[in-house]
Amino acid sequence: MRRGDPPVAEPPRAWFARPTEEVARDLVGCSLVVDGGTASAVVARIVETEAYLGTSDPASHAYRGPTPRSRVMFGPAAHLYVYFTYGVHHCANVVTETDGVAGAVLLRAASVEEGLQTVTTRRGDTVTQPALLRGPGNLCRGLGITRADDGIDLLDPHSRVHIDRRAGSPPIVVGKRVGLRHAADRPLRFSWLGDPAVSRPVPREPVETLTSGQRKGPD
C-alpha cells in the first residue's frame, strides 16, 4: 500500500448523499475495490475526480431533467452511473445527493495498488503503470467497468465495485473541469497534488490547494 495509509471501512450512504463537491473532494484518496475476493480483484487509489452538479449544471447529463440514460443520477446516492461516449469509451460516476436530487462524481484517474496483472491484461502490456487508469475512459477499461455496471449499488455486498475510505489526508489541487463546452470555468476538478497518475492537462499548482482532513459532515 502506498504511503502507509491503512484502509478504513466502507462509508455509509449518508456520506455519499452529501453535496457533490464535498464528495468529489473526499473521494480523492479513497480505494476503489473491484471484484474483491476473486482471482481478478483490483484495488486502486482514486487520485482525480470531477463534480457534476445536476439540474443547475449545464455540463451535467442531468441538466435537462431525467432521461433514460441519466435517471440513475436522480436516484439514491452511492450508486454507479456509467455512460458510453464518443462511441468508444465508458465513464464511471458515483451518484451523490439525496434521493430525487441529481448529482454525480466522475472518476477521472486512479493508481493501481493490487491486481496489477489484471489491469495490465485489460490495457495492454505497453502501458506504463501510472498511465493504466489515467483518464476516465482508461479507468473504466482497466477496471472492466461498462454499461452493464450502470446503476449498481456500491453498498450492496454483491456488487462488484466498492469504495473504502482511507486514513490520511492527500494534498488536493482544485482546478477547472476537462473537455467541457459549457460551464468550463467552474473549479470542480479535484486532483491529488503531484500524483503521476493524474490525467492531462496536469493541473497547475496552486489553483487552490486543500487537504481532505478539512472535511465537513459525517465521518
Next chain:
DNA sequence: GTTGCGATTGGCT
C-alpha cells in the same frame, strides 16, 4: 425517423 454531437483517447503534424 433523422441528425448532430459528446464529461475521450492516441497518433500525427
Next chain:
DNA sequence: GCCAATCGCAACC
C-alpha cells in the same frame, strides 16, 4: 496543437 474514430443518446422535425 489538430484530428479521426465510432455510436448511443437526446433534440428536433
